[in-house]
Amino acid sequence: MSPASSCRAPAGAGLPLVTVSSYYGSDGYDSYGDRGEYGDHGGRRRVTSSRPRVNAGTLWAGGAATALVAALVGVVATLVVTGVFDIPVIAPANAEGAVDYIGAVWLAGFGVVGSFLATALAHLLMLVAPRPMAFLGWIVGLVTVVFVVWPFTIAVELEVQIASALVYIVMGIAIGSLVSGMATRAIEEY
Known part of the structure; x- marks a missing residue:
């Protein structure tokens, strides 16, 4: 029938x-x-x-490669902003409202941590969310906006605010685009 x-x-x-x-x-x-x-x-x-399967090996290999790229973006951005334009890059310090002037190594470390957190989030969303890449894009985008807006909420020179915001937006775009691209490649239909 x-x-x-x-x-x-x-x-x-x-x-x-x-x-x-x-x-x-x-x-x-x-x-x-x-x-x-x-x-x-x-x-x-x-x-x-x-429901698609997630190839965890492909996803996490892409996450590791994204961490390397994000670290290099942090190093290059810090060298350009600090070395060429003589503008410090800022990051939140431990005390509430305090800032810290950071170097290339610290910003590279933040990029690595951000990349692995984004990869873990992508993996989780691919397992439970109905449209994981849409949610991932929104979450990474909003976290990037928080870091881009944050320098403008503290009392430092305008050029430091703009330079730090530009560094954070470039790192956020790199992490978001690379993790979402690798997550899409890690989906296996069965």
Whole structure:
């Protein structure tokens, strides 16, 4: 019996005509995108999941490569901003509202930590979220906005605020684009 065929109740049962296609659609897929297999009168159904698998090796290798790129972006950005333009880069210090002038090594470390956190978030979202890349993009984008706006909320020179914001936006774009690209490559359909 084909998925679009109708099933009739025994004569005189008073039950209405039921079509399998009313639930599954004419292509045999239900409203969740799952393909059903039908027995007599649609009574038995085997559903295979349309949820993709995550290739963790590919994802975390991409996360490690992203960490290296983010570290290098931090080093280059600090060398350009501090070495060429003689403007310090700032970061939050331990005390509330305090800032610290950081060097290339510290900014590279922040890039590595941010990359691994973004990779872990991508992995988690790919396992549980319905549209993981959309959520990842929003989360990484909003965290980047927080770091870009933060220098303008403290009392330092305008050039330090602008330079620090530019460094953070470049690092955020690098981390977000690379992690989301590698996460997309790590999806395996089955």
